[in-house]
Amino acid sequence: MLGLTKKDFTMFIVVIVMVALAPFLLNPFPQGSSLAQMFNAGYPDLMQRFVIFGILVIGFNILFGLTGYLSFGHAAFLGVGSYSAVWMFKLLGMNVIPGILLSMVVAGIFALAIGYVSLRRSGIYFSILTLAFAQMSYNLAYSVLGNPASNFNLTNGETGLQLLLTDPRILGQSTTPDGSLPVTNFFGIAMRDSYDLRMGDWLFTFNAGYYLCGVIMLISFYISIRIFRSPFGMMLRAVKSNQQRMNYTGLNTKPYTLAAFVISGIYAGLAGGLLSSMDPLAGAERMHWTASGEIVIMAILGGVGTLIGPILGAGFNEYFKNILSKINDSVLHQWLGFLPDGIEDFLVTIIHPFVGKGWHLTLGLLFMIVIIFLPGGLVQGGQKLGRKISGRSRRDAAKAAEQSKSAAE
Amino acid sequence: MSNSNFTRRGVLKTGTIAGAGLALPTYLSAAAHEGFTNAPTGDTVTLGFNVPQSGPYADEGMDELRAFELAVEHLNGQGDGGMLSTFSSKVLDGTGIMGKKVGFVSGDTQTKSDAARASAKSMIEKDGAIMISGGSSSGVAVAVQGLCQEAGVIFMAGLTHSNDTTGKDKKANGFRHFFNAYMSAAALAPVLEQLYGKDRRAYHLTADYTWGWTQEESIAAATEALGWETVEKVRTPLASTDFSSYIAPVLNSGADVLVLNHYGGNMVNSLTNAVQFGLREKQANGKNFEIVVPLYSELMAKGAGRNIAGIVGSQNWDWKLENEKGDRYAGTNAFVQSFGEKYGFPPSQAAQTCYAQTLLYADAVTRAGSFNPCAVVEALEDFEFDGLGNGPTLYRGGDHQCFKDVIVVRGKENPENEFDLVEIVEVTPTDQVTYPVDHPMFSGGALGSCNPGA
Numbered sequence: 137m138l139g140l141t142k143k144d145f146t147m148f149i150v151v152i153v154m155v156a157l158a159p160f161l162l163n164p165f166p167q168g169s170s171l172a173q174m175f176n177a178g179y180p181d182l183m184q185r186f187v188i189f190g191i192l193v194i195g196f197n198i199l200f201g202l203t204g205y206l207s208f209g210h211a212a213f214l215g216v217g218s219y220s221a222v223w224m225f226k227l228l229g230m231n232v233i234p235g236i237l238l239s240m241v242v243a244g245i246f247a248l249a250i251g252y253v254s255l256r257r258s259g260i261y262f263s264i265l266t267l268a269f270a271q272m273s274y275n276l277a278y279s280v281l282g283n284p285a286s287n288f289n290l291t292n293g294e295t296g297l298q299l300l301l302t303d304p305r306i307l308g309q310s311t312t313p314d315g316s317l318p319v320t321n322f323f324g325i326a327m328r329d330s331y332d333l334r335m336g337d338w339l340f341t342f343n344a345g346y347y348l349c350g351v352i353m354l355i356s357f358y359i360s361i362r363i364f365r366s367p368f369g370m371m372l373r374a375v376k377s378n379q380q381r382m383n384y385t386g387l388n389t390k391p392y393t394l395a396a397f398v399i400s401g402i403y404a405g406l407a408g409g410l411l412s413s414m415d416p417l418a419g420a421e422r423m424h425w426t427a428s429g430e431i432v433i434m435a436i437l438g439g440v441g442t443l444i445g446p447i448l449g450a451g452f453n454e455y456f457k458n459i460l461s462k463i464n465d466s467v468l469h470q471w472l473g474f475l476p477d478g479i480e481d482f483l484v485t486i487i488h489p490f491v492g493k494g495w496h497l498t499l500g501l502l503f504m505i506v507i508i509f510l511p512g513g514l515v516q517g518g519q520k521l522g523r524k525i526s527g528r529s530r531r532d533a534a535k536a537a538e539q540s541k542s543a544a545e
Numbered sequence: 546m547s548n549s550n551f552t553r554r555g556v557l558k559t560g561t562i563a564g565a566g567l568a569l570p571t572y573l574s575a576a577a578h579e580g581f582t583n584a585p586t587g588d589t590v591t592l593g594f595n596v597p598q599s600g601p602y603a604d605e606g607m608d609e610l611r612a613f614e615l616a617v618e619h620l621n622g623q624g625d626g627g628m629l630s631t632f633s634s635k636v637l638d639g640t641g642i643m644g645k646k647v648g649f650v651s652g653d654t655q656t657k658s659d660a661a662r663a664s665a666k667s668m669i670e671k672d673g674a675i676m677i678s679g680g681s682s683s684g685v686a687v688a689v690q691g692l693c694q695e696a697g698v699i700f701m702a703g704l705t706h707s708n709d710t711t712g713k714d715k716k717a718n719g720f721r722h723f724f725n726a727y728m729s730a731a732a733l734a735p736v737l738e739q740l741y742g743k744d745r746r747a748y749h750l751t752a753d754y755t756w757g758w759t760q761e762e763s764i765a766a767a768t769e770a771l772g773w774e775t776v777e778k779v780r781t782p783l784a785s786t787d788f789s790s791y792i793a794p795v796l797n798s799g800a801d802v803l804v805l806n807h808y809g810g811n812m813v814n815s816l817t818n819a820v821q822f823g824l825r826e827k828q829a830n831g832k833n834f835e836i837v838v839p840l841y842s843e844l845m846a847k848g849a850g851r852n853i854a855g856i857v858g859s860q861n862w863d864w865k866l867e868n869e870k871g872d873r874y875a876g877t878n879a880f881v882q883s884f885g886e887k888y889g890f891p892p893s894q895a896a897q898t899c900y901a902q903t904l905l906y907a908d909a910v911t912r913a914g915s916f917n918p919c920a921v922v923e924a925l926e927d928f929e930f931d932g933l934g935n936g937p938t939l940y941r942g943g944d945h946q947c948f949k950d951v952i953v954v955r956g957k958e959n960p961e962n963e964f965d966l967v968e969i970v971e972v973t974p975t976d977q978v979t980y981p982v983d984h985p986m987f988s989g990g991a992l993g994s995c996n997p998g999a
Contacts, residue, residue: 293753417687
């Protein structure tokens with residue numbers, strides 16, 4: 137079906153269902169309960185982030201998972217895409233389509249230039265080159281191209297590029313009749329419009345922007361499956377296993393790696409364009425090297441070289457980042473209120489360093505646990521769990537693992 | 546399994562779902578209960594406190610959070626009531642806001658615009674916050690203020706000192722109690738003239754973002770009007786922690802005053818570097834070399850330790866104000882007492898502005914009789930009040946900026962204790978720091994109209 141094997145098709149359907157039903161799946165707790173305040177993730181901004189970062193890491197995985205080239209500068213493409221889209225909203229109009237298209241084109245050109253230079257080297261040298269390019273882009277965006285006092289203010293520096301009431305927007309309107317900024321829309325459907333569904337105590341939010349991102353993510357995911365299964369994908373995997381041998385047999389691998397680099401750059405640009413479409417502000421810190429590092433971490437967390445891994449990794453990272461940073465002492469006291477005072481205070485003191493401003497620490501620990509016990513990422517965890525549940529004999533399990541491994545690649 | 550999707554039933558089913566999906570957005574509305582975003586429904590109302598808990602301004606952020614918690618306590622009738630008793634408007638009675646108990650959520654801005662917006666968005670979309678407050682970086686404040694305008698909630702800016710917040714980036718839903726770079730410059734200039742004379746050569750080191758730029762512009766304009774010369778303006782990244790490579794060139798630049806347009810952790814580090822390079826003992830052009838830090842705070846003084854002695858700057862408020870300058874600044878002692886009792890040390894100016902903003906919001910809602918942002922905006926515009934520690938204050942309707950006295954301070958040579966690090970040199974009256982709404986340093990933006998959201 138759709139040119140996919142039965143196994144891939146099943147996985148694709150599962151992903152489609154998950155994306156479609158995310159507002160239900162992510163809001164398991166009734167509105168207003170203290171569990172909901174912490175663990176519910178079904179609000180538009182976070183759901184959008186899940187799928188947008190999913191796209192970003194799917195693209196990254198086409199490069200890193202298939203060719204083994206570890207790019208440490210993918211955030212640059214994300215940032216370039218974001219800026220392009222915001223400029224489209226400033227100059228052309230608030231429809232998201234031109235913004236998204238331009239972000240992909242600009243990121244693609246950017247990736248072509250950076251890839252052409254960086255791919256002359258492989259291994260650690262390649263990583264360092266991409267890192268250097270990304271930091272260069274960051275500094276240009278942060279300072280050189282972002283000074284409001286100069287005549288050439290492309291990025292607006294640290295404040296970030298934002299929409300103004302005075303922007304031209306030649307195909308749209310500069311200001312709405314009631315004197316505020318127009319909102320980003322998809323042919324009239326505003327991205328931040330939501331439909332709230334109340335079912336008893338539960339509240340489910342269906343957001344227009346989320347579903348647009350979701351559909352684009354599914355298309356990206358489908359393309360990525362096709363690339364993984366194509367002769368082109370096979371060639372990229374050959375590059376990963378032994379590039380030198382391929383060169384000796386007379387194959388020029390550079391066009392293949394460059395193509396993979398540009399494709400993953402376009403994916404990152406698309407993600408940046410979508411981020412700006414959901415919230416029209418682009419900041420330079422999107423290009424910072426820590427942002428690039430986060431992409432690598434998401435990919436490794438999920439499972440490098442697997443199809444579904446990137447989506448899981450991106451979701452895991454964004455979820456815990458959001459949840460942990462918002463727990464403060466008063467929330468803890470509320471949770472542990474049933475305990476005697478002394479024990480309550482003691483527990484709050486113990487947990488305190490790991491939440492709120494300490495969210496980095498907890499996230500770091502979670503990464504370590506995943507990497508130590510599941511070197512294959514969350515996908516490997518899923519496989520282990522599946523095997524435990526099915527409870528087959530060891531030999532069957534080994535066989536199944538073999539199969540799922542080859543399928544997951 | 547693959548073919549089953551193309552049965553008649555399957556197609557019909559899929560078609561219905563797809564149709565419903567497409568039709569959905571046409572009657573979308575963001576929870577339109579009472580015609581504005583996040584109208585409080587139960588017996589509680591949620592405020593969002595979005596402060597930096599990591600990054601160069603983390604110290605200020607933590608102090609802001611303390612003040613917010615204290616303000617919520619006082620609004621709910623717990624504690625000693627703090628400034629509620631001195632506040633000139635008497636509608637707040639300790640029963641929450643309009644009878645609804647005040648709850649709050651907090652988040653980490655990481656001193657980054659992107660992260661701050663994500664955090665504020667989750668407060669608005671998930672926790673149903675009706676008002677967002679906080680700041681500590683003008684870049685962040687400007688970004689979050691824009692978000693609040695779009696989402697239709699009120700933004701009560703915390704510590705943000707850039708001219709742009711109520712200048713070219715001002716928004717109808719955003720309000721600032723804190724003073725700004727222009728006011729700092731206007732208050733500092735006469736003191737600098739008196740202390741260091743009319744013939745000086747200044748070297749600016751500036752944090753490279755909206756606040757640094759506007760402060761550099763304001764200070765340079767004010768000092769050049771005195772007859773000073775600006776030798777060089779150098780921009781430093783906000784995330785820098787070591788400034789020695791920026792300090793070294795100062796020595797041979799021919800300058801005799803160093804202006805540090807830095808704040809928080811940045812300023813602590815750059816000042817320490819400057820002192821290590823011996824700038825304080827240096828003679829240039831036959832005069833003593835001087836360092837000026839236009840925006841000052843006790844938290845920075847604490848961080849910089851002995852290096853701060855003798856260095857001049859300006860502040861929005863100081864905890865010793867009422868004791869030293871009389872009861873024009875009533876409210877100061879009440880606030881310092883309840884803050885001190887709860888946390889064991891006096892509050893910083895960041896804490897005071899956040900506390901005042903929370904009270905001002907609660908008061909405006911109560912006076913307006915509605916949580917509707919447009920009603921709140923109306924209640925706050927051109928509101929005159931007193932008793933929040935800054936003396937008589939005006940919330941100007943034209944740009945949503947508060948106008949009040951500005952304090953010029955100096956690092957103490959021999960501090961008596963670890964909290965008594967700065968001395969008040971002078972209090973500059975409101976008239977001297979007031980400017981017209983269309984002043985060139987503040988032009989280029991428009992408030993627009995208030996947005997109540999869906």
